[in-house]
Amino acid sequence: MTRTGDTDVTAQTVAQERSEAHAEAAATAGVQGLLFDDDLSPMPDDVGFRGPTACAAAGITYRQLDYWARTGLVAPTVRPATGSGTQRLYGFRDVLLLKVIKRLLDAGISLQQIRTAIAHLREQGMDDLTQITLMSDGASVYMCTSPDEVIDLLAGGQGVFGIALGGVWREVEGSLSELPTERVGSDSDTAHHSDELAARRRARMTG
16 A cells, blocks of 8 residues: 555656656756857858868778768769769868768667668758757757757756767867868869968857
8 A cells, every 4th residue: 555645755756756857867968068059150152172181080991981971971072972982071061970970880770770860961951060068868869959958868867979060060160170171163173272271260269
């Protein structure tokens, strides 16, 4: 027989434990930078990066880059390869996705799960990536679009690790500011247009 008083105490205990778990999860998310506090502007659509530059910024091999392009995981959006001798140009968001994929692979996530996660990102829309955090329990990938979703996953034990896309955005922007870029339609195929990225980085450091 369960008395009403005992039930009330149990409910209070469960509620307190749940509250403590959420508070701990919120603190963890804050320390790891998984919550949303980034307001970042996109790069112009006509500015791209050649394959070797995209590889250097994302930390991947050219073989990975080529395979992911051929299989449709991340294809160059600024200028695709249209024939022999054509230089593919990757957009800033392309490089961002490459970096995210590398992070997920390093965490042991299967390429099949990663393909599903990237497909969900594209369905969500690529315009506001800085307001998305990818969480994973080591097997599945969850896409969080609000701080409450991040905290709920951490509190429920489903989020072993997370990747805040706003943080990755800043990393990629910093890396690319030191590397050559190319503007579609420029007079010289080897023209460097890293001035804008470098200026953004300097403004952030001094701001």
